[in-house]
Amino acid sequence: MQEINVGLIGFGTIGAGVARVLLENREIIQSRLGCPLNLAKIADLDITTDRGVKIPDGILTTDVNEILGNPAIDIVIELIGGYEPARGFVLKALAAGQSVVTANKALLAKHGNELFSAARENEVDFYYEASVGGGIPIIKVMREALAGNRINSVCGILNGTCNYILTRMGSEGADFAEVLSEAQKLGYAEADPTFDIEGIDTAHKLAILTSLAFATPIDYDRIHVEGITSIKPVDFDFAHEFGYKIKLLAIAKQEEGQIEARVHPTMLPESHMLAKIDDVFNAVFVNADALGPSLYYGQGAGMMATASAVVGDLIDIARNRLNGGLRRVPDLSFQESAITPACYRPMQEITTQYYLRFSAYDKTRVLSRIAGILGENEISIASVIQQGRSQTGGTVPIVMQTHKAREANLRQALEVIDELEIIAAPTVVIRMESDL
Amino acid sequence: MQEINVGLIGFGTIGAGVARVLLENREIIQSRLGCPLNLAKIADLDITTDRGVKIPDGILTTDVNEILGNPAIDIVIELIGGYEPARGFVLKALAAGQSVVTANKALLAKHGNELFSAARENEVDFYYEASVGGGIPIIKVMREALAGNRINSVCGILNGTCNYILTRMGSEGADFAEVLSEAQKLGYAEADPTFDIEGIDTAHKLAILTSLAFATPIDYDRIHVEGITSIKPVDFDFAHEFGYKIKLLAIAKQEEGQIEARVHPTMLPESHMLAKIDDVFNAVFVNADALGPSLYYGQGAGMMATASAVVGDLIDIARNRLNGGLRRVPDLSFQESAITPACYRPMQEITTQYYLRFSAYDKTRVLSRIAGILGENEISIASVIQQGRSQTGGTVPIVMQTHKAREANLRQALEVIDELEIIAAPTVVIRMESDL
Numbered sequence: 001m002q003e004i005n006v007g008l009i010g011f012g013t014i015g016a017g018v019a020r021v022l023l024e025n026r027e028i029i030q031s032r033l034g035c036p037l038n039l040a041k042i043a044d045l046d047i048t049t050d051r052g053v054k055i056p057d058g059i060l061t062t063d064v065n066e067i068l069g070n071p072a073i074d075i076v077i078e079l080i081g082g083y084e085p086a087r088g089f090v091l092k093a094l095a096a097g098q099s100v101v102t103a104n105k106a107l108l109a110k111h112g113n114e115l116f117s118a119a120r121e122n123e124v125d126f127y128y129e130a131s132v133g134g135g136i137p138i139i140k141v142m143r144e145a146l147a148g149n150r151i152n153s154v155c156g157i158l159n160g161t162c163n164y165i166l167t168r169m170g171s172e173g174a175d176f177a178e179v180l181s182e183a184q185k186l187g188y189a190e191a192d193p194t195f196d197i198e199g200i201d202t203a204h205k206l207a208i209l210t211s212l213a214f215a216t217p218i219d220y221d222r223i224h225v226e227g228i229t230s231i232k233p234v235d236f237d238f239a240h241e242f243g244y245k246i247k248l249l250a251i252a253k254q255e256e257g258q259i260e261a262r263v264h265p266t267m268l269p270e271s272h273m274l275a276k277i278d279d280v281f282n283a284v285f286v287n288a289d290a291l292g293p294s295l296y297y298g299q300g301a302g303m304m305a306t307a308s309a310v311v312g313d314l315i316d317i318a319r320n321r322l323n324g325g326l327r328r329v330p331d332l333s334f335q336e337s338a339i340t341p342a343c344y345r346p347m348q349e350i351t352t353q354y355y356l357r358f359s360a361y362d363k364t365r366v367l368s369r370i371a372g373i374l375g376e377n378e379i380s381i382a383s384v385i386q387q388g389r390s391q392t393g394g395t396v397p398i399v400m401q402t403h404k405a406r407e408a409n410l411r412q413a414l415e416v417i418d419e420l421e422i423i424a425a426p427t428v429v430i431r432m433e434s435d436l
Numbered sequence: 437m438q439e440i441n442v443g444l445i446g447f448g449t450i451g452a453g454v455a456r457v458l459l460e461n462r463e464i465i466q467s468r469l470g471c472p473l474n475l476a477k478i479a480d481l482d483i484t485t486d487r488g489v490k491i492p493d494g495i496l497t498t499d500v501n502e503i504l505g506n507p508a509i510d511i512v513i514e515l516i517g518g519y520e521p522a523r524g525f526v527l528k529a530l531a532a533g534q535s536v537v538t539a540n541k542a543l544l545a546k547h548g549n550e551l552f553s554a555a556r557e558n559e560v561d562f563y564y565e566a567s568v569g570g571g572i573p574i575i576k577v578m579r580e581a582l583a584g585n586r587i588n589s590v591c592g593i594l595n596g597t598c599n600y601i602l603t604r605m606g607s608e609g610a611d612f613a614e615v616l617s618e619a620q621k622l623g624y625a626e627a628d629p630t631f632d633i634e635g636i637d638t639a640h641k642l643a644i645l646t647s648l649a650f651a652t653p654i655d656y657d658r659i660h661v662e663g664i665t666s667i668k669p670v671d672f673d674f675a676h677e678f679g680y681k682i683k684l685l686a687i688a689k690q691e692e693g694q695i696e697a698r699v700h701p702t703m704l705p706e707s708h709m710l711a712k713i714d715d716v717f718n719a720v721f722v723n724a725d726a727l728g729p730s731l732y733y734g735q736g737a738g739m740m741a742t743a744s745a746v747v748g749d750l751i752d753i754a755r756n757r758l759n760g761g762l763r764r765v766p767d768l769s770f771q772e773s774a775i776t777p778a779c780y781r782p783m784q785e786i787t788t789q790y791y792l793r794f795s796a797y798d799k800t801r802v803l804s805r806i807a808g809i810l811g812e813n814e815i816s817i818a819s820v821i822q823q824g825r826s827q828t829g830g831t832v833p834i835v836m837q838t839h840k841a842r843e844a845n846l847r848q849a850l851e852v853i854d855e856l857e858i859i860a861a862p863t864v865v866i867r868m869e870s871d872l
Contacts, residue, residue: 017726020726021584021585021726022584025584025585025586025725025726028585028586029583029584031651031770031771031773031774032583032766032769032770032771032774033583033771034766034771129581135726135727135728135730136730137577137580137581137582140576140577140580140581141573141576141577141581144573144576144748144751144752144755145565145573145576145577145745145748146573146744146748147465147468147469147747147748147751147752148457148458148461148465148743148744148747148748148750148751149457149461149464149744149747150461150464215467273712273733276709276712288744289461289740290453290456290457290461290571290740290741290743290744290747291571291734291735291740291741291744291745292571292734292735292738292740292741293734293735294571294572294732294733294734294735295731295732295733295734296730296731296732296733297709297730297731297732297733298727298728298729298730298731299727299728299729299730302728304725304726304727304728305726305727305728307584307726308582308584308585308724308726308727309581309727310584311583311584311726312580312581312582312583312584314584315580315583315584316580316583319580319764319765320759320764323756323759323760323761323763323764324759324760324761325759325760325761327759328755328756328759328764329755330468330470333468334467334468335467335468335469335470337467338467338468
């Protein structure tokens, strides 16, 4: 009987999860695939730490070259993360005719195009389901299931740490720093949470989804990124009054030949499916011309959920091998000839509604001064909340929801407003999206 | 350049949608597939009605044999619905070496095993994404993306008509008959809505999902089916008090080697993702051992959404053809040798929580009589709502939420209770599921 042999590089949390799935679900995988999917080798610098998985003798090694280029290994799994040596390992495997599975979004966001080229040239598969949305099969859905559609937009909650923090802040009125430190204790946030809370991890994933949706090379540098650190509990209260939730959203859409790709805190109507995604869960919302709206929800991180995506990729590649050939689906779903550089819309040119929270001194005519400046910049106000009288320091929050306006106009107006003597602190801006 | 030719049988609403996607998205499909996917023939008895799609000359025919067995046609799409002649047409196409795509859940629920055999014997593909959940790619997800997992349960809202009716009843306190007639006016319900409101359509789909999840032949007759016609507006009020929503749920789970497969109105905690699915939308919730919980949401019916699934299947089969071979994925994801008849748990043996609404005459000791009989049958009460005094006819609703109990015990208790002179009408039972 034929067998498919797999080599795993990186025996951390996800690596241990992959090993567990391959070993514990060996029989059920074989009953689907029709042949064994063997975990042949695991390479890691540390092969002594107990990962809670019983690994058969002779599989663990500290020498990555027992996997890379080893003709007995059909598929290489890269789970070490980061740029180097991950990039070098992947390129070496591809050059040796080994297919590769990765969960490494940072690597894809930065070097994806190079790796796709290498996979194409060497006529092997390079799969990356686990890189976006953890266990959610969004890559397969977009590459295959929706292949008859033109994708209009893809939006998502792609970072569990941020979604956990925002959910807790919203439900408990707790402060950002307080919830972050609790999330760290629970293992939902890293010791250094920068990549998560500044939106960088989300943007890595959005760069991949943008390419898949719009047939364009991965271009991380074109993604506009803002994190969640400046949101205050009071913003959740006002959001609630407007009937909105606050989420860190990744948004990619194509309109009039231009792509918008941006990551920022977003107010979403409570009725929107993405507004209903709580805690550490992720979800991706796709708008496609035939299918219309659809949503894919699940655990965006974690040992076993991510392993599910990695093993799904292994089985896919194995089915390709057993059935006549690799390269059944192009890396980004589109043929190479169809992938063309995109025109990205500059952030200044986007139009959306805005939530604005002004910290104003409690003086007469404050509201009319602000409204006047907004009006001069072609920003019209949809509703205003001005509650109570002055708080500490004699300021009152004035909160507005604008109609749709151009980002450049808003920035211009705020430059003037934030310089006024009646304004005590920089205005808080959260974009409100009602048409996603 | 190679081409893939497609023949469509059945030019109704979905057929017109498929034609539209193939014609309007021809370029984007080719840019993914690498070769044209041609709509070569459309067969229907009525080729004069305008379906709102401009069909090129020479494609429409009334003769199905211009498609079936025509060596120039690679893939046949069956969209006529029902059992015959659909079954005969599919068998003829498969026997002639043509791959087949269908949206016909009734056909699959009744004849799926026979059709899968025929596809296997003739070494062609038989795809059916559109048969469950309309445009939601749940078949692909379960056959491929989750292939590394053991599936523990699959639950879903699989009928848009029912979900629309239940959503409206819940939000407006409207009566079943009233909402149904409105749904019919809006085109959300058929003139004869029996298949939908009695749960039969949902059960057809659940029969397919059950096989896919648990590697067992399709067996529609083992699905327990109840519809939504006996639910009253007052039940939504009580559900709300308990913190639950009412949905027509399809439930398939495997525990201790036994399969439960049932369709019935279900109270779900408001926090459950399936409780958040409103209007005509469908969603499938899967619990898998590695992935954990995941949810797939979208339009479960309609011309274009269903067409998206059909065209997704076409592209999948075309990619198989172009890449060396059909039969890349077994029909039910598992190899034939792994598909074994299942042991289904009899409905009497299931255990769940129950919502019970008694219509009792307003007399002393009513509650203790009922509680006594429940207790004798090993059913313990989790909470009771007894509001106000007698309504029309001197009855009061007494509403209870039980702890987990065996269905047989509940039925036994209700047989006694519903015979009591203090009980005015048969007790309303809705199962409450908190662990899905």
